[in-house]
Amino acid sequence: MEHKVHIFDTTLRDGEQSPGASLTGREKLEIAHQLARLNVDVIEAGFPCSSPGDFKAVQEIARSVKGPVITALARAVKADIDAVWESVREAERPRIHIVLGSSDIHAKHKFRRSREELLAMGVEAVRYARTLCPDVEYSTEDASRSDRRYLYQVLEAVIEAGATVVNIPDTVGYAVPAQWGRLIADIRRNVRNIDQAILSVHCHNDLGMAVANSLAAVRAGAQQVECTINGIGERAGNASLEEVVMALKVRRNYYGAYTDVVTSELCRTSSLVSRLTGLTVARNKAVVGANAFAHSSGIHQDGVLKNRDNYEIFSPDDVGASGTEIILTARSGRHAVRHRLEGLGYTLTPEELERVHQRFLAVADAKKEVFDEDLHALMADERGTSNQTYDLESFRVTSGTGVCPTATVALRSGEAVLEQSASGDGPMDACFSAIDRITGLGVTLKEYQLNAATAEKGALGLARVTLERDGATATGQGASTDVVEAGVRAYISALNRLLARAK
Numbered sequence: 111m112e113h114k115v116h117i118f119d120t121t122l123r124d125g126e127q128s129p130g131a132s133l134t135g136r137e138k139l140e141i142a143h144q145l146a147r148l149n150v151d152v153i154e155a156g157f158p159c160s161s162p163g164d165f166k167a168v169q170e171i172a173r174s175v176k177g178p179v180i181t182a183l184a185r186a187v188k189a190d191i192d193a194v195w196e197s198v199r200e201a202e203r204p205r206i207h208i209v210l211g212s213s214d215i216h217a218k219h220k221f222r223r224s225r226e227e228l229l230a231m232g233v234e235a236v237r238y239a240r241t242l243c244p245d246v247e248y249s250t251e252d253a254s255r256s257d258r259r260y261l262y263q264v265l266e267a268v269i270e271a272g273a274t275v276v277n278i279p280d281t282v283g284y285a286v287p288a289q290w291g292r293l294i295a296d297i298r299r300n301v302r303n304i305d306q307a308i309l310s311v312h313c314h315n316d317l318g319m320a321v322a323n324s325l326a327a328v329r330a331g332a333q334q335v336e337c338t339i340n341g342i343g344e345r346a347g348n349a350s351l352e353e354v355v356m357a358l359k360v361r362r363n364y365y366g367a368y369t370d371v372v373t374s375e376l377c378r379t380s381s382l383v384s385r386l387t388g389l390t391v392a393r394n395k396a397v398v399g400a401n402a403f404a405h406s407s408g409i410h411q412d413g414v415l416k417n418r419d420n421y422e423i424f425s426p427d428d429v430g431a432s433g434t435e436i437i438l439t440a441r442s443g444r445h446a447v448r449h450r451l452e453g454l455g456y457t458l459t460p461e462e463l464e465r466v467h468q469r470f471l472a473v474a475d476a477k478k479e480v481f482d483e484d485l486h487a488l489m490a491d492e493r494g495t496s497n498q499t500y501d502l503e504s505f506r507v508t509s510g511t512g513v514c515p516t517a518t519v520a521l522r523s524g525e526a527v528l529e530q531s532a533s534g535d536g537p538m539d540a541c542f543s544a545i546d547r548i549t550g551l552g553v554t555l556k557e558y559q560l561n562a563a564t565a566e567k568g569a570l571g572l573a574r575v576t577l578e579r580d581g582a583t584a585t586g587q588g589a590s591t592d593v594v595e596a597g598v599r600a601y602i603s604a605l606n607r608l609l610a611r612a613k
């Protein structure tokens with residue numbers, strides 16, 4: 111039988127504990143509204159006892175965010191519980207979340223109390239919280255390093271005292287999936303009254319297994335998963351919400367479980383959290399990373415263009431991503447280049463495609479990634495120089511401080527290769543003069559412009575040259591990662607147009 115997994119988002123509490131990620135009250139509210147759009151089941155809005163500012167932020171969220179349960183964290187002491195209740199009581203559906211250690215390590219080195227004393231403290235805290243609020247969650251901190259029998263005993267006692275949710279945290283990220291799944295299954299078997307509470311897990315990512323552990327727990331019967339957007343949280347972070355949710359969506363049959371999360375809001379939520387916390391998302395992050403739908407190798411690009419299912423297990427729309435991206439690099443084949451050019455409105459003959467692909471490869475070798483602007487520049491160059499009279503064969507320039515700039519340019523015209531050298535005010539001027547010597551056409555340079563096609567170090571230079579001869583003008587464009595070559599190509603293109611017009 112399929113079961114629903116409640117998604118408990120703790121981005122605003124555990125996530126905000128990420129070093130360097132503190133949020134203002136307004137920012138927390140903005141994220142909380144987005145989490146409600148994402149349709150998470152529970153929002154843990156903060157730890158009200160930690161500061162008056164956090165208290166106010168939780169209160170504001172409780173007052174204005176509708177839909178999810180709103181909770182906040184308390185230690186198992188009256189003052190904390192009172193603060194949580196005061197901050198969440200105006201929520202549509204408030205919950206008090208109490209945490210108390212259950213491991214001997216915490217008992218001895220953190221609380222300096224016996225197991226029995228801690229058990230009594232936990233039970234008393236739950237009983238008190240239940241006098242305030244009908245929904246009380248109890249977390250057995252450091253459960254993964256706790257004695258099994260004692261853990262069962264604590265769970266049974268707090269459920270008896272009125273806990274409606276019991277949460278099993280792997281506080282230090284020590285668990286491994288098979289063992290963690292077994293623990294959850296054993297809790298289901300050994301805690302007599304477990305059916306009277308929702309069984310939850312909260313996994314940290316110290317060994318990179320927070321998501322795998324959470325999913326193993328779901329398979330073993332956990333009904334709530336605590337997680338954060340982008341996996342932010344203490345130290346290495348918490349289980350990433352988007353990964354847990356998408357794993358349950360894509361492998362629903364395997365897990366026998368589903369969530370009510372509106373997955374098309376995942377990317378928007380991820381970028382909001384990233385922007386407001388300043389914690390950037392790695393490009394290769396699963397589900398929401400910039401590369402999640404980016405295909406780079408020629409084989410994959412060809413496959414995904416034939417049918418997306420070849421290399422994608424869910425679609426960009428499923429998570430609200432902008433779309434499948436074909437990254438044009440030196441590994442891209444003709445299929446990918448033609449596809450992108452068609453998307454930009456160019457229809458190419460097979461011969462044109464061949465020529466453009468060769469030039470594309472030269473550009474890609476020089477600048478790693480080729481963008482749409484680069485393709486426009488290549489096409490302007492290609493279209494402007496087909497049917498030409500002169501074609502660039504090669505060029506060489508010498509220039510520098512205290513050196514007279516000189517250039518040698520070779521142009522192909524039909525079968526002939528014509529070469530000339532010249533000096534000039536700069537390398538560009540020297541090249542233009544060398545070309546003038548070859549053609550002997552007596553043209554006047556009216557305009558020369560050079561721009562970078564994209565804002566990056568290895569950008570394509572996009573040159574534009576206007577020439578005049580006998581009252582007629584023509585403009586040509588040239589593109590290359592070498593700016594002198596871009597200028598030379600633009601000059602030749604303008605020349606050829608002048609000649610074509612004269613004909």
Ligand code: KIV
Nearest residue numbers: 209249251279281312
């Ligand atoms: O990691 C942890 O144990 C916690 C609890 C408060 C659930 O964050």
Ligand code: ZN
Nearest residue numbers: 124281312344
């Ligand atoms: Zn935690």
